Amino acid sequence: MAQIAFLLFLVFATTVPESCSACLQTTTSVANVSMVSFYTNTTCCGFLCWFTCDAGESHIIYVSQYIMSYKCCPGYGPGYPTCNPICNDTCDENMVCSAPDTCTCGPGWTGEDCDIDINECEEQQDNCEDRCINIDGLFLCSCFDKNDIISRDGLRCLSSVTNITVIPGSRSLTLSWILPFDYEDDGNFTGLSIICNKKEEQYSIESAIIGPKTNGTVHSFTPFTNYTCCITPEWGLDIGPTNCTDSMTMQDAPDDSPHNVSLISLSSSEMLLQWTPPLIKNGIIDYYTLHIDYTNGSEVSATTINSHYNQYILQWLSPYQSVGVSLSATTRGGEGPYSSYIYNRTNEGVPGPVQNINVQVLLNTTVKITWNEPLLPNGIITDYDLQVSSLTSDSRFATNKRILLGDPLLAYITDLEPYVPYSVNITAKTSVGKGATATKIFYTEETTPSVSPQIVSAYKDTPVSIHISWLELSLKESRGFVTNYTIMISISIDYCNITVSEQKAMVAKERISYTFSQLEPSKNYCISISASTVAGEGKVSPLLLVNVYEHSKVVLYLKGVANCSEWTQSNTQTKLSKLDETLLHYLLLHCNCPIDQNYIFDSHFELCSNDNSTLIGYRTALIGTVSVNSTELVETVKKWVATNPKIVVDGLQLEILSVCRFYTDESQCQLHETPTGYPTLLGVDSNTSQYTAIGVTAGLLVLGMLVFTIITVTLVCFWMRRKTRRLKRKYHHVREGNDEENDDPNYIKLRRPKKHRNLNLTKETAI
Numbered sequence: 001m002a003q004i005a006f007l008l009f010l011v012f013a014t015t016v017p018e019s020c021s022a023c024l025q026t027t028t029s030v031a032n033v034s035m036v037s038f039y040t041n042t043t044c045c046g047f048l049c050w051f052t053c054d055a056g057e058s059h060i061i062y063v064s065q066y067i068m069s070y071k072c073c074p075g076y077g078p079g080y081p082t083c084n085p086i087c088n089d090t091c092d093e094n095m096v097c098s099a100p101d102t103c104t105c106g107p108g109w110t111g112e113d114c115d116i117d118i119n120e121c122e123e124q125q126d127n128c129e130d131r132c133i134n135i136d137g138l139f140l141c142s143c144f145d146k147n148d149i150i151s152r153d154g155l156r157c158l159s160s161v162t163n164i165t166v167i168p169g170s171r172s173l174t175l176s177w178i179l180p181f182d183y184e185d186d187g188n189f190t191g192l193s194i195i196c197n198k199k200e201e202q203y204s205i206e207s208a209i210i211g212p213k214t215n216g217t218v219h220s221f222t223p224f225t226n227y228t229c230c231i232t233p234e235w236g237l238d239i240g241p242t243n244c245t246d247s248m249t250m251q252d253a254p255d256d257s258p259h260n261v262s263l264i265s266l267s268s269s270e271m272l273l274q275w276t277p278p279l280i281k282n283g284i285i286d287y288y289t290l291h292i293d294y295t296n297g298s299e300v301s302a303t304t305i306n307s308h309y310n311q312y313i314l315q316w317l318s319p320y321q322s323v324g325v326s327l328s329a330t331t332r333g334g335e336g337p338y339s340s341y342i343y344n345r346t347n348e349g350v351p352g353p354v355q356n357i358n359v360q361v362l363l364n365t366t367v368k369i370t371w372n373e374p375l376l377p378n379g380i381i382t383d384y385d386l387q388v389s390s391l392t393s394d395s396r397f398a399t400n401k402r403i404l405l406g407d408p409l410l411a412y413i414t415d416l417e418p419y420v421p422y423s424v425n426i427t428a429k430t431s432v433g434k435g436a437t438a439t440k441i442f443y444t445e446e447t448t449p450s451v452s453p454q455i456v457s458a459y460k461d462t463p464v465s466i467h468i469s470w471l472e473l474s475l476k477e478s479r480g481f482v483t484n485y486t487i488m489i490s491i492s493i494d495y496c497n498i499t500v501s502e503q504k505a506m507v508a509k510e511r512i513s514y515t516f517s518q519l520e521p522s523k524n525y526c527i528s529i530s531a532s533t534v535a536g537e538g539k540v541s542p543l544l545l546v547n548v549y550e551h552s553k554v555v556l557y558l559k560g561v562a563n564c565s566e567w568t569q570s571n572t573q574t575k576l577s578k579l580d581e582t583l584l585h586y587l588l589l590h591c592n593c594p595i596d597q598n599y600i601f602d603s604h605f606e607l608c609s610n611d612n613s614t615l616i617g618y619r620t621a622l623i624g625t626v627s628v629n630s631t632e633l634v635e636t637v638k639k640w641v642a643t644n645p646k647i648v649v650d651g652l653q654l655e656i657l658s659v660c661r662f663y664t665d666e667s668q669c670q671l672h673e674t675p676t677g678y679p680t681l682l683g684v685d686s687n688t689s690q691y692t693a694i695g696v697t698a699g700l701l702v703l704g705m706l707v708f709t710i711i712t713v714t715l716v717c718f719w720m721r722r723k724t725r726r727l728k729r730k731y732h733h734v735r736e737g738n739d740e741e742n743d744d745p746n747y748i749k750l751r752r753p754k755k756h757r758n759l760n761l762t763k764e765t766a767i
Contacts, residue, residue, distance in 0.1 A: 074100075075099075075100025075101070076100065084097070085097045085098060085099045085100050085102070086100055086101075087100070087101050087102065087103060088101055089101070089103075091103035092113070092114065093114070093115075094106050094109040094114040094115060094137065095109075095114050106137065107137070107138065108120065108136070108137040108138045108139070109137055117134070117136050117137060119134045120132065120134060120138075120139040121133070121134045121139055122134070127155050128141035128142075128155055129141065129143075129155060129156045129157050129185075129186075130142065130143045130144045130148075130157045131143065131144060140154070141154055141155050141156075141157075143157035144157075145157070145159065148160075148241060149240065149241050151186065151187070151235070151238045152237065152238055156185075156186050156187070156238075157186075158180070158186055158233070158235065158238060158239075158240040158241065159180035159181055159182065159183070159186075159233075159240060159241065160180065160231075160232075160233065160240055160241040160242060160243040161177040161178060161179060161180060161192065161231050161233060161243050162177065162178045162180075162243065163177060163178045164176070164177045164229075164231060164243060164244075164245045165177075166229070166245060166247040168247055168248060168249050168250050169221075169249065169250055170221075170223040170224075170249055170250040170251060170252035170282070170333055171219065171220070171221050171222070171223060171249065171252065172217055172218060172219045172220075172221060172249075173196065173217070173218050173221060173227065173229060173247055173249065174215065174216075174217045175194065175215065175216055175217075175218070175229060175231065175245075176214055176215040177214060177215070177231055177243075178214065179212055179214060179233070180233055180240065183212065183233060183235075186235055186238070186240075187235040187236065187238060188235060188236055189211075189212055189233070189234075189235055190210070190211075190234050190235060190236055191208060191209050191210040191211055191212075191213075191233075191234055192208075192209040192213070192216075192231055192232060192233050192234065193206070193207075193208050193209070193231070193232045193234065194206070194207045194208070194209065194216060194218055194229060194230070194231050195207075195229070195230050195232075196218055196221070196227045196228065196229040196230075197227065197228050197229075197230075198222070198225060198226070198227060199226040199227065199228060199246075205218055205219075205220055205221065205227075221249045222249065222282075223249050223250065223251055223252035223282035223283060223333060224248065224249060224250070224251045224252070224281075224282055224283040224284070224331075224333075225248065225249050226246065226247075226248050227246070227247055227248070227249065228244055228245070228246050229244065229245055229246075229247060230242045230243065230244040231243055231244075250283075250332075250333060251282060251283025251284065251331045251332045251333035252282040252283060252331070252333035252334065253282060253330075253331060253333050253334030253335055253336050254278040254280060254281050254282055254283075254285075254329045254330075254331060254336030254337075255278070255279075255280035255282060255336065256278045256279055256280055256336065256337065257278060257327065257328055257329070257336060257337045257338055257339040258275040258276065258277060258278055258288065258327045258328070258329055258339055259275065259276045259277075259278065259279065260274070260275055260276045261273070261274070261275045261325070261327055261339050261342055262274050262275070262342070263323070263325055263342055263343070263344040264344070265344055265345060265346050265347050266313070266347075267346065267347055267349055268317075268318075268319035268320070268346050268347045268348055268349020268350070268378050268379075268432070269315060269316060269317045269318070269319070269346060269349060269376075269378070270313055270314060270315050270317065270346070271313070271314040271317065271323060271344065271346060272311060272312075272313055272314075273290070273311060273312045273313070273314060273325055273327075274310060274311045275288075275310055275311075275327055275339075276310060277310070277329060278329050278336055281329070281331065282331060282333060283331035283332060283333050284307070284331060284332070285307040285329050285330070285331060286307055286330050286331055286332060287304045287305060287306060287307050287330055288304065288305040288307065288327055288328065288329055288330070289302060289303075289304055289305075289327070289328045289329075289330060289335065290302065290303050290304070290305055290312060290325060290326075290327055291325065291326040291327075291338065291341075292314065292323065292324070292325055293323065293324035293325070293326075293341065293343075294317075294321065294323060295321070295322040295323065295324065295343075296318075296321065307329075317346045318346065318376075318378070319346055319347065319348045319349045319378040319379055320345055320346055320347070320348050320379075321345060321346050322343055322344075322345050323343065323344060323345070323346070324341045324342065324343040325341065325342060326338045326339055326340065326341045326342075327339050347432075348378065348379045348430070348431070348432055349378035349379065349430075349432055350378060350379075350429075350430055350432050350433045350434060350435040350436075351374040351376065351377045351378050351379065351381060351428040351429070351430050351435035351436075352374040352375055352376035352377070352378065352428075352435055352436055353374060353426075353428075353435065353436040353437065353438035354371045354372060354373065354374055354384070354426045354427075354428055354438045355371065355372040355373065355374065355375055355438075356370075356371060356372045357369065357370075357371045357424060357426060357438055357439075357440040358370045358371070359424065359440060359442040361442075361444050361445070363444075364416070364417075364418040364444045364445040365414060365415060365416045365417070365418075365444065366412065366413065366414045366416065366444075367412075367413050367416065367442065367444060368410065368411075368412055369386070369388075369410065369411045369412075369413060369424055369426075370409060370410045371384075371409050371410075371426055371438070372409065373409070373428070374428050374435060377428070377430070378430060378432075378435070379430035379431060379432060380405075380430060380431070381405060381428050381429065381430060382404075382405055382429050382430060382431065383402055383403060383404045383405055383429055384402070384403040384409070384426055384427065384428055384429070385400070385401075385402060385425075385426070385427045385429070385434070386400065386401040386402070386403060386411050386424065386425070386426050387399070387400050387401075387424070387425045387426075388413050388422055388423070388424045388425075389422065389423060390417075390420055390421070390422055391420075391421040391422065391423055391441070391475050391476070392420055392421065392475070392476045394476075395417060395420050397415070397416065397417070397420075397422070399413060416444045417444070418443075418444050418445035418447075419443065419444075419445060419446070419447050419479045419480070420443065420444070421441055421442075421443055421475035421476065422441070422442055422443070422444075423439055423440070423441050423442075424439070424440050424442065425437050425438070425439050426438050441475070443479075443480055443481070446479065446480030446481065446533050446534055446535050447479045447480060447533070447535045448479070448480075448532070448533060448535050448536045448537060448538040448539075449473055449477060449478045449479055449480070449482070449530075449531045449532075449533060449538030449539065450477055450479055450538070450539070451473065451477050451538070451539055452528075452529060452530050452531065452538060452539045452540055452541035453470040453471060453472070453473055453485065453529050453530070453531050453541065454470060454471045454541075455468060455469075455470050455527070455529060455541060455544055456469045456470055456471060457469050458527050458544055458546050459546065459626050460546065460548065460549060460625050460626065461515070461625060461626060461627075462596070462598055462625055463521035463549075463598040463599055463601070463623045463625060464517060464518055464519045464520070464521055464598045465515055465516060465517040465518075465519060466489065466515065466516045466519060466525060466527070466546055467513065467514075467515045468487060468513065468514055468515070468516070468527055468529070469512055469513035469514075470485070470512055470513070470529055471512070472512060473531055478531060478533060478538075479533070480533030480534060480535055481509075481533060481534070482509045482531050482532065482533060483509055483532050483533055483534060484506050484507060484508060484509055484531075484532050485506075485507040485508075485509070485511070485514075485529060485530070485531050485532070486504060486505070486506060486507075486529065486530045486531075486532065486537060487504070487505045487507060487514055487516075487527065487528075487529050488502055488503070488504050488505075488527070488528045488529070488540075489502070489503050489505075489516050489519075489525055489526070489527050490502035490503070490525065490526050491520070491523045491524070491525060491526075492523070492524040492525055492526045492545055495545060496526040496543040496545050499526050499543070503516065521548070521551075521598055521599075521601045521623050522548055522551065522601065522602065522621070522623065523548060524545060524546065524547050524548050525545075525546045526543040526544065526545055526546070527543065527544045527546060528540050528541045528542065528543050528544065529541050548623070549623060549624040549625050549626070549630070550623075550624050550629070550630050550631070551621050551622060551623035551624060551630050552621065552622050552630040552631060552633065552634045552661055553602075553619065553620070553621045553661070554619070554620060554621075554622065554634055554637060554659055554660065554661045555606060555617050555618065555619050555659070555660045555661075556579075556583075556617075556618045556620075556637075556641065556656055556658075556659050557615055557616070557617055557618075557656070557657045557658050557659075557660070558615070558616045558618060558647075558654040558655065558656050558657065559614055559615055559616075559654065559655045559657050560614065560652060560653060560654040560655055561614055561616060561652065561654070562614065563612060563613075564608035564609075564610075564612075564613040564614065564615065564616055565608045567616065567652075568605040568608065568616060571650060572605065574650065575649050575650050576603045576604065576605070576618075578649045578650070579603065579618050579620075579647075579649060580597065580600050580603055580620065581597075582647050582649075583600060583620070583637065584596070584597055584599070584600055586636075586637075586640050586645075587599075587633060587636055587637070590636050590639070590640070591628075591632060591633060591636040593627070593628045593632070593633075594627065594628070595628055595633075598623075599622060599623055599625075599628065599633070600620055600621070600622060600623075601620070601621055601623065602619075602620065602621045603618070603619065603620040603621075604619055604620075605617065605618060605619070606618070606619055615657075616654070622634060622637075634659075634661050637659055638659055641656050641658060641659040644656070
């Protein structure tokens with residue numbers, strides 16, 4: 001079937017009269033178009049569609065087409081499409097031509113002469129989104145946020161995205177952000193553009209985000225590289241402000257292996273491996289991994305090398321050993337590829353020292369020396385050099401032997417002397433040269449040392465310990481191998497002429513010092529030392545006196561008990577320990593010296609002056625050492641006492657009144673009672689405030705006693721005058737010395753009962 005279409009166009013034109021708007025004149029023409037279409041179809045017809053038949057039909061379609069033509073109205077120009085009013089006379093300032101030959105006030109101006117500015121901001125004619133700024137004849141819009149920018153219409157404020165965060169990958173950056181606060185109000189938000197630039201390089205990666213999305217991923221970055229990514233929002237043609245952030249991509253595994261790998265033989269046991277880092281590191285190299293093939297049947301060994309190095313020494317290799325190495329570099333992003341194996345061999349080397357030198361004494365003048373091959377022959381041993389020599393100046397024995405390859409590894413040495421130290425030195429050789437020498441010292445026969453060790457120093461490093469050091473014996477002096485040292489210490493009586501409480505200490509031969517502990521702090525000690533061999537103990541050194549350091553005895557007087565005797569006799573040791581502890585605590589705080597409880601000893605309570613006394617005398621001794629002076633300790637205690645301290649002992653608060661120091665005479669520091677019954681402290685070291693307090697108290701007591709005495713004496717004198725005769729008959733005169741003294745009427749001895757003490761009075765005193 002075929003279809004044939006024909007179109008015939010018939011045009012009939014009609015013109016519509018002109019119409020004129022304010023400035024544009026329009027003419028409309030109407031054209032009627034008749035379109036005739038013919039369609040021809042071919043179909044089959046007849047019995048069983050033996051024939052074809054053509055059938056046709058036609059249609060007429062009428063179409064009206066309007067044609068518009070434009071031109072400026074009279075008084076407007078210059079021509080379509082621009083039709084502005086034309087004023088033949090120029091308009092004044094601030095005026096515009098609003099109609100043909102008509103001037104009116106321009107936008108933003110008013111008044112008869114158009115010289116008054118209209119404040120669009122106050123009259124809310126600005127349509128600004130944020131802030132309006134009025135100027136003569138017009139206004140401007142601005143934004144509160146200084147980072148915002150004005151849209152193209154000058155009214156809207158366009159904001160940037162905020163809170164940009166970056167999740168870095170090794171070859172991508174995933175960014176997220178917060179869209180502009182009012183992005184929907186600023187127009188049709190079309191999306192964002194992301195531009196990432198390499199720092200200090202003219203290379204950028206761009207990506208576009210369609211629609212108001214808050215995250216996106218940018219790819220194709222270089223690992224471990226600094227980028228600056230900027231995000232710019234877009235509202236169609238309006239471009240918002242850009243916000244940028246800096247980020248660095250993560251590290252990745254190196255793209256290639258280390259370059260310029262070389263393996264250089266240094267000796268028979270060492271090789272030097274050198275290389276340069278990979279060209280494309282993709283990060284900071286953390287370490288290198290070295291695979292070593294020793295080609296001796298062992299497994300391939302792997303070791304790591306610090307990234308700061310570009311060379312490595314392979315040690316402890318065998319002579320002429322084939323070694324292969326392969327190297328890779330690793331960053332935090334992973335391990336890079338390995339380099340190809342390279343191989344090299346070590347040099348042939350000198351042999352190591354011989355093993356297991358043994359000296360067998362056959363006679364005191366003959367020995368048999370044997371040994372084993374070096375553990376590391378480093379080649380073929382050609383021969384051995386053996387040398388035996390004496391180590392003392394009075395014996396000049398020396399002999400040399402050469403043991404060739406194939407000979408037994410032994411040698412006989414004769415003509416030696418007993419008690420003399422000898423050394424045997426054996427050296428193996430290869431074609432490269434001599435190896436390390438092995439040495440052994442021996443005696444043909446040993447005896448006890450001929451002298452004692454020399455004591456270098458001996459001193460009290462603490463009040464209860466003595467440190468001693470000495471010099472080793474020479475081989476000649478020891479006449480054998482020293483097995484141990486014996487140190488003896490005892491308490492000195494009469495400058496070591498007599499000693500008691502001896503102690504012994506066995507010290508290993510490797511040591512040259514020893515410390516005795518748990519000694520008595522106030523005792524002098526005597527020390528001696530000896531050395532021993534397998535033959536026995538040698539000579540003992542003379543006794544060395546170690547004097548005790550100066551110690552100071554002090555008494556602290558404390559006040560605050562009700563009964564001195566009862567208080568000091570109960571829990572005595574506990575109270576003394578508490579006082580010792582308090583004294584030590586203060587000394588540690590203020591003397592700046594390394595002391596402990598051993599520096600305070602011989603503490604006890606002084607006898608009470610009477611049972612009802614409220615004063616306690618706490619006696620103790622402060623000892624010095626090589627680093628601490630006892631006088632300094634006493635001065636520190638005095639400064640403490642000067643602060644009038646109070647301490648609590650056995651639940652009772654005691655006040656420390658004063659401190660007294662004595663040397664040999666303990667009576668220098670004693671507690672005394674005055675005839676009035678008030679206590680006084682003799683030999684007291686105290687400060688001015690203590691003396692002042694005691695003086696004021698004593699002064700008041702003396703004043704009271706003086707008043708009482710005057711009244712009493714007055715009454716007694718009055719009574720005595722009346723009873724003088726009676727007293728003379730009752731008492732008789734006692735004369736002492738010569739007769740003249742006995743005749744002295746002013747001297748009398750009053751007899752009292754035995755329970756009273758004798759009083760010597762003169763008449764003047766009585767009167």
